[in-house]
Each structure stands twice: as C-alpha cells, then as structure tokens.
Amino acid sequence: MKEQSKIPTSKVQRATKFVTTGAKIGGNYLKHYGKKVLTGDSDRAELDKSNAEDIYESLSNLKGSALKMAQMLSMDKNILPDAYQNKFMMAQYSAPPLSFPLVVKTFKKYFEKGPLDIFDTFTSSAVNAASMGQVHKATLDGKDLAVKVQYPGVGESVSSDIKMVKPIALRMFNLNNLDVDSYFAEIEERLLEETDYELELKHSQEISKAADHIDGVFFPKYYPEYSSKMVITMDWLKGQHLNEFVNQNISQETRNLIGQRLWDFYEFQVHELRTVHADPHPGNFLFREDGSIGIIDFGCVKVIPDEYYYSYFEIVRGGALKTGGRLEELFKQLYFIYEDDSEEDKEFYMDLFKETLELLTQPYYQDEFDFSDDSFFKKIYATGEMLSKSEKLRKSKRPRGSHHAIYLNRTYFGLYNMLNSIGAKINTKNQFLKSKAQVVE
Numbered sequence: 001m002k003e004q005s006k007i008p009t010s011k012v013q014r015a016t017k018f019v020t021t022g023a024k025i026g027g028n029y030l031k032h033y034g035k036k037v038l039t040g041d042s043d044r045a046e047l048d049k050s051n052a053e054d055i056y057e058s059l060s061n062l063k064g065s066a067l068k069m070a071q072m073l074s075m076d077k078n079i080l081p082d083a084y085q086n087k088f089m090m091a092q093y094s095a096p097p098l099s100f101p102l103v104v105k106t107f108k109k110y111f112e113k114g115p116l117d118i119f120d121t122f123t124s125s126a127v128n129a130a131s132m133g134q135v136h137k138a139t140l141d142g143k144d145l146a147v148k149v150q151y152p153g154v155g156e157s158v159s160s161d162i163k164m165v166k167p168i169a170l171r172m173f174n175l176n177n178l179d180v181d182s183y184f185a186e187i188e189e190r191l192l193e194e195t196d197y198e199l200e201l202k203h204s205q206e207i208s209k210a211a212d213h214i215d216g217v218f219f220p221k222y223y224p225e226y227s228s229k230m231v232i233t234m235d236w237l238k239g240q241h242l243n244e245f246v247n248q249n250i251s252q253e254t255r256n257l258i259g260q261r262l263w264d265f266y267e268f269q270v271h272e273l274r275t276v277h278a279d280p281h282p283g284n285f286l287f288r289e290d291g292s293i294g295i296i297d298f299g300c301v302k303v304i305p306d307e308y309y310y311s312y313f314e315i316v317r318g319g320a321l322k323t324g325g326r327l328e329e330l331f332k333q334l335y336f337i338y339e340d341d342s343e344e345d346k347e348f349y350m351d352l353f354k355e356t357l358e359l360l361t362q363p364y365y366q367d368e369f370d371f372s373d374d375s376f377f378k379k380i381y382a383t384g385e386m387l388s389k390s391e392k393l394r395k396s397k398r399p400r401g402s403h404h405a406i407y408l409n410r411t412y413f414g415l416y417n418m419l420n421s422i423g424a425k426i427n428t429k430n431q432f433l434k435s436k437a438q439v440v441e
Helices: 011-039 044-062 064-074 082-092 100-111 154-172 181-194 197-210 242-246 252-273 306-317 327-333 343-360 374-389 405-422 429-433
Strands: 133-140 143-150 231-235 275-277 285-287 293-295 301-303 368-370 425-427
Touching: 100 143, 100 231, 154 181, 181 197, 181 405, 197 231, 197 252, 197 275, 197 301, 242 285, 242 405, 252 275, 252 293, 252 405, 252 425, 275 405, 301 405, 306 327, 306 405, 327 343, 343 374, 374 405
Parallel strands: none
Antiparallel strands: 133 143, 143 231, 275 301, 285 293, 368 425
C-alpha cells in the first residue's frame, strides 16, 4: 500500500480536500445521469462504488477524526449502502500508512531519539494503519512489542473536522440543527481524548488491571518509559482479527465461549467500573482458537455518570419497561420527554422510546440469547430507519435522549454486531443479575 509523506493539517488544507472530494462526487453523478440519458441504463451500485472510493481516498489522506467517523459508520450495517460500508471498513485495519521519516520525526520530538536508537529492531513500514495512528512491530531485549504512533496534526484538527462534518451528518441522519450541540460536544470530547495517548495509557493500565480476573480475556503489558503523548508501546499480542477468525471452521462451542467472554468483559465494565471501552469495532480485538480474546486499544473510553447509569438501568433491570412503574419520571431524567411537553407529545415519545428500548434490551429478559439470529438485527435496523424517518422526531425543537447515550449505545451496538458475526449464543440474564451494581428504587 502506498505510504503518505504528509497529512493536510491546517483548516484550509483540510477544507480544500473536502471541497475537492465534493467536486469528484458531483462528477460521478454527472457521469451516472449522463449514462442514463444516453443509454437508458443506470447502475446505482456503480455510482455508490465510485463515490465510496473517492470519499474513502479523501478521508484516508486526511486521517484523524474525519476517517474515524467513516470507521464508526462502517460498524452500522444499515446506515450505508454496501459499497460504502465495505470501503469504510478498511479504516478499521488498513488505511494508507505514514512514511518512515514522519514516524522518526515524531520519536525525535518526544524522545530526542529515533525508534532505531531506542529499540533493537523497528519495522520501517507500519504493520497496521487505522484512523488515528499506525502500529509498528519492534523488539527489545528479546521481547516483541507493538508501538502505536499517532498521525501528526490529528489532535489539532478534531474541532475543525467536526464543524465540517456536522452539516453532512445533520442531512444524513435527518437531525434538527436546534439543540444538538451537546451531541457534537460529546463526540468532540471523546475524539480529543483519543488523540491523548498519555490518557489512553492511563485508561489501558487501569482497565486491564481491573478486568484481569475475567477468564479468557487478556491484555498487553504497557511500557510508560517508551510512551508519550503521541506514542504508546505495549507487548505484541498474537491472534487474529474477527473477519479472519470467523471464516475458519470454528466450533459452535468455541463461538459461544468467545461470545460469553466478550459479554462478561463489557458487563463488568458497565456495571462494576462504570468506565467502558467504547470502541468495540473488530480491529481492537484479537481472537485465538482456544477461545481467548486480546483487547489492544483503549483510546475511546466513556465514563458513565451515576445519574445516567441509575436512570437507564432502573428501566432495564428494575423492569419499568414491563410494569410501567416510574417510567415517565425516568424518561424525563433521560431527556426522552420534558416536563413542559404537551400531553400529545409525551404520549408519542413515551410510546416511541418504550418500543425502541423493549427491542434493544431483549437480551436482558432471556436466560440465553442467540445473537446469530439475524431477525433480531433486522428489527433493530428497521427501528433505526423508522426513527430516522420520523418527521415529528426530526422536527423536535429539543434533543430526545441524553448525550451520554451516544457512546453507550455505540458500545452495545458494536458488541451486538460482533456477537452476531461470531454467531454466539450466550447467557445474558444471569450474568447481568450477578452485578454488584445496585439500582435505586
């Protein structure tokens, strides 16, 4: 794969790249409709493929938060046509890497030495390149190490990228521009945290130590002395990424075992730590034939505030969805409805979000749940489409739902998708009930 020798970092450079890409997409549409006029034939799949390639090429060169958002979209099998999803999925594993001189420049800035002055060996080409950084393999004193190096300028460009992407997202997801600032502020805060490798190192060490007791889940050792604000050094873990692993002849027993371990890991984080690895895309996990799982990236971490946690899980665990109970009060606490909403609006949003939550929380109301059941996911996608097309929801002058839900929902959706890809049938209810977390009655 061709390496990049530079990344557009200024607002003008990045805005120009967006404009250039827009012109290419416009040209693709002209070709598409010109062909339709001349031949009467139009292939929408061909148009999607051309647009996906141009957009991905642009985002790959920009890297950072722009490419990260494409990666996030690729996790949703319903939002994008296949051509976009398949192309954007590359952001999880194989974005174009940076050239070695830029890597050396980063090391000299933070360590006053090049990587070959620190490690015994260091690959000149990246072995993996994603949205925010790339990984090189190194050795030191007989140990194999993974060294993650952040792309230059990605931290400085987050805020300007958000401003450029915001109007596109508003159109794509039919969002109302009024009162959605808290949502974009939440995304911006998480993306800025992902560019702070010192914070990621702290989260990595704390969560891996706290979750070390979970059977079959393993973590690398981290090396603060060889890490900095833009470099993280850790043990090199062996294993396969999800798409490679599931395409093998894996027994159902092993699939269930892996799924259970993933579920237990996330339940522990949510209910015990209230701090969760909020980027469950397949590129952050390594799978082994013995059913063990390596977790290799804690860049995106969401701390769940107590007030949100208790309100949300009282709905789920306290059975308010089934009994009614304090549901209206809890929906107010979660900003699904507001005190001064009309009775008509309250009834509409109560019914809408009750139906949505009943679907999304199905795994908690069964002793076992079969995530290989595609009909469950079809219902989720249909519900998502229904919400996106709801004119009343889109025109609401207030955000419906707490901004804290963005990354928690992303976490569960990513987890559900991985469990579906694995084809796992697991125990969900019992593990949840064993949690020490207490719901306020």
